Amino acid sequence: MRGKFYAVGVGPGDPELLTVKAIRIMEESDVIALPRSGASENIALKITRNYIEGKALLECDMPMIKDQEELNRYHDRSAAEIAALLDEGKTVAFLTLGDPSIYSTVMYVHRRLTRMGYDTAIVPGIPSFCGAAASLNTSLCERDEMLHVIPATYKGDQASQLAGTRVLMKSGKTIMKLKEQLAAQSAMMVECATMEHEKVYHDLNQLEEQSSYFSLIVIPSEDRQKEK
Structure with a gap:
């Protein structure tokens, strides 16, 4: 049985602004996916670290560039990596700052996985x-x-x-x-x-x-x- 993919909004930065649902989904997930943009510190990881200790982590390259062809390659690669985990029956929570539906790179991966027929969902966060x-x-x-x-x-x-x-x-x-x-x-x-x-x-x-x-x-x- 395939696993489920969640795009999880973790809020603007204060860990106390995480929603109860976001915490539950993270705790129930097998793998936590995180965007990697080249910054020295992953803020989403810092916000959620108390709830994902011991979880398997998958860092997905999401560079801050505007070249659409190159961006598509990164998004395709991330979707393929996550799809492989979903095929193993693992539940994957992809963390994103703020809310997933507002200028979030996770939605490019979410859209690809949805089109591929995987079970996907969005967990809203405070913008x-x-x-x-x-x-x-x-x-x-x-x-x-x-x-x-x-x-x-x-x-x-x-x-x-x-x-x-x-x-x-x-x-x-x-x-x-x-x-x-x-x-x-x-x-x-x-x-x-x-x-x-x-x-x-x-x-x-x-x-x-x-x-x-x-x-x-x-x-x-x-x-x-x-x-x-």
């Missing part, structure tokens, strides 16, 4: 922008306000065209170029939301140096900018 809003002690949208979630490294320049609250995810590489423009819009930023080394900026004028990859910007709606 990074919800963790950031909590750290900022503010809401993201109220009344009839729209909420836009934008991948900053791809389409950050389109944010100004949208009405409502805008969230720029993974904005570390672009922040210093847009700092003055964003500060004029009452933008706020959280670096490494809910993690031990979190930094919170209610005013972007306080930012003096390039922030990390795990930086998230919240631009309030025009109505709420006027309230400040």
Whole structure:
């Protein structure tokens, strides 16, 4: 009998924000799969280490590149490695930061395995922008306000065209170029939301140096900018 594949969201960084279901699935799984991007520390592993001790680990290469053909090769390889484990009857939990359905590389593997006929499921997690809003002690949208979630490294320049609250995810590489423009819009930023080394900026004028990859910007709606 084939095993089952789970894409498991482990939240933004604070281990206390893991869901009860995520913990149960990890504890019941035979193999824990983790994305490997070349960073010195695997944050998903750090978040979950108290629940996966003694588990077999499978690191899947998920480099931060934009070459689609090369990315497809990495995703195909990861899917094949996991498929082999599922054929042995093993249950595999693939851990991903935040929620699997929001800009997560695990979904490329999940999609391939689903198409191959394997039993797959998604375990939702707390998204990074919800963790950031909590750290900022503010809401993201109220009344009839729209909420836009934008991948900053791809389409950050389109944010100004949208009405409502805008969230720029993974904005570390672009922040210093847009700092003055964003500060004029009452933008706020959280670096490494809910993690031990979190930094919170209610005013972007306080930012003096390039922030990390795990930086998230919240631009309030025009109505709420006027309230400040």
